[in-house]
Amino acid sequence: MLVKNIFIIKVFFTNMLGFRCLKERNDTMVFLDALLNGVLMGGIYGLTALGLTLIFGVMKVINFAHGTHLMMMMYAAYWVVELTGIDPYLSLIVVIPVAYLLGYFTQDLLVNPILKKEADVREPVGVLLLTAGLWIFFNNFFLLLFGANFRSAETIYSGTTFSLGSILVSKPLLYAFIISLISTYTLYRFLKTTRLGRAIRATGQDREAARLMGINVFRIYNIAFGVGIVAVGIAGTVLIPLFYVHPFAGDVFDIRAFVIVVLGGLGSVPGALLGGIIVGVIESLAGQYFSMTWAAALIYIIFLIVLFIRPSGIFGFEKEG
Amino acid sequence: MNKRILSIILLISIVLMLCVSNMSIYAEDTIKVGILLPLSGPAAPIGVNSLNGHKLAVEEINESGGIQSLGGKKLELVVADSGGDPKVGMTQAERLITKDNVVAIMGAYQSSVTYPSTQVAEQFKIPYIVPSSYLPTITERGFEYTFRLCLTSALASREQISFLDRMGKLTGDPVKTLGLIYENTDWGESAGETWRHYAEEYGFEVILDEKYQANSPSLRPVVSKINAAKPDALLFASYTSDAILLTKGIAEQKINIKAYVTTAGGHADPVFLENVGAAGNFYFDLAETSPDIDLPIARETNTKYKEIYGDNMSDDCIKCYTSTYVLAKALEIAQSTDSEDLRRVIANIYMIPGQKGIITPYGVDFGPDGQNIHARGVMIQTMNEERIVVYPNELALPGAEIVWPVPTWDERE
Numbered sequence: 001m002l003v004k005n006i007f008i009i010k011v012f013f014t015n016m017l018g019f020r021c022l023k024e025r026n027d028t029m030v031f032l033d034a035l036l037n038g039v040l041m042g043g044i045y046g047l048t049a050l051g052l053t054l055i056f057g058v059m060k061v062i063n064f065a066h067g068t069h070l071m072m073m074m075y076a077a078y079w080v081v082e083l084t085g086i087d088p089y090l091s092l093i094v095v096i097p098v099a100y101l102l103g104y105f106t107q108d109l110l111v112n113p114i115l116k117k118e119a120d121v122r123e124p125v126g127v128l129l130l131t132a133g134l135w136i137f138f139n140n141f142f143l144l145l146f147g148a149n150f151r152s153a154e155t156i157y158s159g160t161t162f163s164l165g166s167i168l169v170s171k172p173l174l175y176a177f178i179i180s181l182i183s184t185y186t187l188y189r190f191l192k193t194t195r196l197g198r199a200i201r202a203t204g205q206d207r208e209a210a211r212l213m214g215i216n217v218f219r220i221y222n223i224a225f226g227v228g229i230v231a232v233g234i235a236g237t238v239l240i241p242l243f244y245v246h247p248f249a250g251d252v253f254d255i256r257a258f259v260i261v262v263l264g265g266l267g268s269v270p271g272a273l274l275g276g277i278i279v280g281v282i283e284s285l286a287g288q289y290f291s292m293t294w295a296a297a298l299i300y301i302i303f304l305i306v307l308f309i310r311p312s313g314i315f316g317f318e319k320e321g
Numbered sequence: 322m323n324k325r326i327l328s329i330i331l332l333i334s335i336v337l338m339l340c341v342s343n344m345s346i347y348a349e350d351t352i353k354v355g356i357l358l359p360l361s362g363p364a365a366p367i368g369v370n371s372l373n374g375h376k377l378a379v380e381e382i383n384e385s386g387g388i389q390s391l392g393g394k395k396l397e398l399v400v401a402d403s404g405g406d407p408k409v410g411m412t413q414a415e416r417l418i419t420k421d422n423v424v425a426i427m428g429a430y431q432s433s434v435t436y437p438s439t440q441v442a443e444q445f446k447i448p449y450i451v452p453s454s455y456l457p458t459i460t461e462r463g464f465e466y467t468f469r470l471c472l473t474s475a476l477a478s479r480e481q482i483s484f485l486d487r488m489g490k491l492t493g494d495p496v497k498t499l500g501l502i503y504e505n506t507d508w509g510e511s512a513g514e515t516w517r518h519y520a521e522e523y524g525f526e527v528i529l530d531e532k533y534q535a536n537s538p539s540l541r542p543v544v545s546k547i548n549a550a551k552p553d554a555l556l557f558a559s560y561t562s563d564a565i566l567l568t569k570g571i572a573e574q575k576i577n578i579k580a581y582v583t584t585a586g587g588h589a590d591p592v593f594l595e596n597v598g599a600a601g602n603f604y605f606d607l608a609e610t611s612p613d614i615d616l617p618i619a620r621e622t623n624t625k626y627k628e629i630y631g632d633n634m635s636d637d638c639i640k641c642y643t644s645t646y647v648l649a650k651a652l653e654i655a656q657s658t659d660s661e662d663l664r665r666v667i668a669n670i671y672m673i674p675g676q677k678g679i680i681t682p683y684g685v686d687f688g689p690d691g692q693n694i695h696a697r698g699v700m701i702q703t704m705n706e707e708r709i710v711v712y713p714n715e716l717a718l719p720g721a722e723i724v725w726p727v728p729t730w731d732e733r734e
Contacts, residue, residue, distance in 0.1 A: 150593075151592075152595075160573075168573065170573055244565050252537070288545055292505075
């Protein structure tokens with residue numbers, strides 16, 4: 001009896017939600033579709049920018065190799081999925097440690113020596129050049145390793161959708177959004193509540209003061225870079241069922257990530273997510289109602305306006321250190 | 322002091338080497354043909370592929386006795402690398418003419434290189450055959466020595482639109498509205514422009530005209546727009562990365578369209594199908610030929626080519642092979658290597674498909690502007706993730722039947 005009732009209710013609701021809309025996609029549906037896709041895609045953009053903002057917030061280093069790190073992580077996730085055939089989200093078990101070690105040792109072996117030499121310099125330009133070098137090197141190294149071919153992993157999630165009335169929502173896109181929310185929240189809590197997180201923030205606020213308080217600054221740098229690349233690794237993994245893998249695939253997201261962190265506030269974790277969603281929604285709505293070329297332009301127009309009105313970004317600190 | 326002596330010795334040896342190599346060129350009694358192709362840089366794989374087409378043709382011609390009216394003289398390819406750079410292309414064309422004394426040039430794949438290098442050949446009055454550059458203006462400058470075998474991008478757009486028109490008439494299930502999806506640089510924009518022109522000519526209504534930035538991180542807004550407009554047919558000009566995202570997006574949103582027509586580029590990239598799998602089924606792609614065409618000589622040549630080079634002949638390779646035979650035939654008829662005689666013969670040549678060496682599915686007859694008036698396209702449809710020639714029916718193998726309209730996504734499962 002109960003089962004039957006539930007069934008009737010279910011049919012009723014599907015009719016209410018779906019049937020009317022299935023006949024014709026009206027303007028509201030088109031708007032909701034665009035908005036929803038914008039928010040979800042924005043979540044991914046935010047996730048790709050998370051690592052960049054953390055690394056900047058702590059070290060005041062702009063990681064030019066950010067897109068390259070994303071590309072490397074996409075390849076890592078791609079090969080785990082291709083070779084073992086496991087669920088793409090389970091590949092995080094492998095990707096996260098790999099990402100952490102990559103970040104940790106990039107910082108320890110390559111960045112720290114330069115930082116130590118430039119200890120008295122307020123803006124470490126040498127590191128900037130180093131990350132730019134890593135960007136070019138790894139892009140071409142991966143080109144050499146895997147060739148210029150585009151690859152897509154065939155996962156069980158690829159191309160699957162939930163239907164919400166007449167709107168079909170991509171499952172991997174929704175999962176990616178949820179994972180993005182979880183990651184942002186976890187990172188935020190980690191920085192706010194744990195002892196290590198506080199040490200990372202202290203180092204970000206004032207390197208010298210943190211050192212005087214007994215914090216091993218360079219170890220904190222290593223950890224922060226490691227955690228930053230883990231965020232990039234998660235972004236790379238959730239992109240696998242949605243995107244293609246290519247030696248230059250990271251660069252596609254790169255410039256956008258820079259816009260997002262400046263929008264949200266350099267160094268701000270919730271700012272990255274919010275900035276990502278703003279960019280995603282602008283892109284989606286402008287793409288829907290004007291054109292994709294306009295969408296790209298509009299993102300930068302809003303970026304410029306934010307820079308004029310609030311140079312430190314939406315969540316940025318007015319004064320640092 | 323020692324260094325100076327060393328450098329002098331080096332200089333002398335270089336000069337000697339140059340003399341010796343030049344002497345060996347002049348010693349042989351061959352007809353030199355200049356080939357200008359991008360053999361380095363991003364387009365190098367296509368350049369090498371095209372060169373293989375020329376090579377195979379020359380080998381065959383020489384094996385069967387060379388140019389008989391010229392006493393069995395053999396053809397010799399003099400290859401120059403343009404690197405895809407227009408300036409290098411110009412200097413290399415000049416070098417081929419003034420230093421190597423070639424009787425004709427063939428090349429140069431990229432329109433941006435072909436355009437200025439044909440100008441050099443025009444100045445020196447040397448015939449230049451263009452097997453595969455699509456820029457329309459190459460043959461719109463009133464040049465006397467430039468001959469183009471292949472389609473132009475404008476003609477290709479017309480082929481696509483007229484295909485939609487003719488299929489509607491043949492099946493009684495016509496397309497009325499069009500959606501144009503193209504990337505926003507030269508190539509895409511010019512495709513969009515010519516589509517609009519021919520859509521008007523053939524009486525189609527364009528209800529979606531969408532350009533996008535190439536290599537976008539997300540093309541969902543474009544897919545969503547297609548979904549909202551739901552045109553009868555979609556036309557694409559996309560590079561590989563965007564073609565992948567668009568095809569996956571359309572499959573994901575289960576958008577039902579009567580026909581998808583693409584313009585080679587990303588959609589013809591072999592990795593495209595590897596990436597999209599079954600989502601790429603039933604797409605029509607405009608090409609000029611294909612290894613599975615119903616033209617026996619083309620398939621035989623392809624088999625032979627595959628034995629030597631391990632790959633199927635690409636479109637460009639086939640056109641380069643055919644061009645070489647056109648030139649050989651012209652030399653045969655002209656009975657001379659004089660450039661003016663040769664130009665006159667090429668301008669009036671008429672060859673038909675299936676004739677020895679003509680493995681393109683169209684004949685060769687250059688109009689007064691140098692454009693081959695017979696150049697036409699074939700439609701390739703992807704079936705079960707394989708590209709098959711389906712249109713015109715006359716060129717399709719038995720059993721290769723066109724699917725029109727494309728089945729709906731529900732029907733596919």
